[in-house]
Every structure is written in C-alpha cells, then in structure tokens.
Amino acid sequence: MSQMFYIHADNPQARLLEQVVYILKKGGVIALPTDSGYALGCLLDNKQGVTRITQIRNLDKNHHLTLMCRDLSQISHYAYVNNRTFRLVKNNTPGSYVFILQASKEVPRRLINEKRKTIGLRIPNNPLNLQLLSLLDSPLMTTSLILPGDEFAQSDPQQIDDIIGHQLEAIIDSGHIGQQPTTVIDLTEDYPVIIRKGSGDISPFE
Numbered sequence: 001m002s003q004m005f006y007i008h009a010d011n012p013q014a015r016l017l018e019q020v021v022y023i024l025k026k027g028g029v030i031a032l033p034t035d036s037g038y039a040l041g042c043l044l045d046n047k048q049g050v051t052r053i054t055q056i057r058n059l060d061k062n063h064h065l066t067l068m069c070r071d072l073s074q075i076s077h078y079a080y081v082n083n084r085t086f087r088l089v090k091n092n093t094p095g096s097y098v099f100i101l102q103a104s105k106e107v108p109r110r111l112i113n114e115k116r117k118t119i120g121l122r123i124p125n126n127p128l129n130l131q132l133l134s135l136l137d138s139p140l141m142t143t144s145l146i147l148p149g150d151e152f153a154q155s156d157p158q159q160i161d162d163i164i165g166h167q168l169e170a171i172i173d174s175g176h177i178g179q180q181p182t183t184v185i186d187l188t189e190d191y192p193v194i195i196r197k198g199s200g201d202i203s204p205f206e
Contacts, residue, residue, distance in 0.1 A: 002031075002161060002168040009033060009174040012128040014135075020170055021135045028169030029053060031145055031160050034068070035126040036096055036182045036199065037153040038160060040168075041068070041142040050111065050141060056167055058148040065111050066098050066120035068140040070133035075099075075121050078106050078139065085187045088204070094125040096200040100186040111141065118188060128174060144181070152179050 003023070005016050020030060029042045029049045040056060042049030044067065054063075069075050072090055079101035081089065089099055103112045103119040112119055121139075124130065133140060145154045147163065154160050157173035165171065183200030186193040192205035 002165040003170045004157070004161060004173055005170060006173045007128060009126070009128050012131050014131070017128075017132050017135055020132065020172060023170045024136065024140075026169075029167070030170040030172065031154075031157070031164075031168055032129070032132070032142075032172045033126075033157075033174040033177055034129055034142070035124050036144070036180045037155060037177050038145040038157065039142045039153075040145050041140045043136070044108070044111070044139055044141050046141070047108075047110065052167065053141075053143060056164060057143060057146065059143070061114050063143075064098075064100060064113055064118065064120040066122055066142050067107070067111075068129060068133065068142045069121055069123050070130060070137075070139070071123065074139055075101075075123070078104050079119060079121055080104055088187065088192065092200070092204055093123040094130070095123070096125065096180065096182045096198060098122045098182045098184045100184065100188060100195065102188055116188070120184070122182065128172070153181075155179065 007016050024043050029052050032041055040053045098120045100118050107119050155177050157171055161171055181198040183198040184195040185205050186195050194202050
C-alpha cells in the first residue's frame, strides 16, 4: 500500500519532499501532481520502476516517456540540442510543453522510442516539481496517469490511491487537478512539428 504525502503545491514542505526523494532513491514508483495533471514517476535508472509504470498504463514500446528536468543543462545532457532548438526550448521553459528530441547516449535504450531514437523532455512550471527535482539532482522519468480504457488523466489523488495505491510506494496529494494536458512539440526536424495542442501556447512554434 502506498504512503500518502499531503504536500502544498505552491509552498511544498521540504521535509516531506525529502521523504519522497528517499522512496524514489530506494526504487519506488510514485504518483505526483504536475502542472499538467497527475503523473507516474520513478528515477531514470530504475529499470523495474519503468517496467511497472508501463504495465500500470499498458504502454507499448513506442510510447514516448518523458524526462522531467530541472533546467536546460539537464535537457542538454540527455538530448542532442542544436543552437536553434536550444533557443526555442529556453524561450518556452519552464512551461506546459513536452519537447520530442533526439536522445543522447545518457538515456538508457529501454526509455528511447525504438523507431526514432527520441525521448520526450520537459521543464515544468510547478514549484513542487522543481523543488523535488532539485533535491533529487537528476531527472524524473514520468508519464501522465492515464489508466487503460480512460481518455483523460486521473485528477483525484484519493481515487488514485483506491485504484492503484497497492502498486505504488507513494502518492503526493496536492488536491484535485483538472485536465491541463501539455502541448507536445517535435523538434527533431528542420521546423517544429506540433504533435498535440495542449495548455502551452503553440504560437512560438508556428
């Protein structure tokens, strides 16, 4: 059964986040609020955790997992970014975007889109996420908490606990979060390609 942490979204309690960090570093899988709804997360090198997340969501091997990063330096470490792409990402982060980029050798092959050798990366505009990432000092492998058969992500942490709490080590409860999907931008081509229109403004990429 998962441990529930009641953490304020805008003023997160550091001592509680430190407990979540401990769980993640021990191989835990968590549910956490983001600026785009609730997500599942584990550490990048947690092979079993990634497998558990893909099983919970029933994902195939070509689904883009997302590395939630603290800053641009982390994105540059885990993806190949030219000057044009760097400027686009810099000018639109933090924010409600996922950028599809060519994965660097620092990303485990099991996390890379098998066909395109790409990975999704984002810098969230969320104090809780940014403080958690700072304490971890590494990215978090995440995916929206959309359960098989559902169209939208889970929005109620108590309901998350009821449905999949037995499959998680921790749930961060910051209250109900409405549907705020990210905008997904593919930056692997000569020009940005809008994959999904979400809450992030698409005009900088048109």
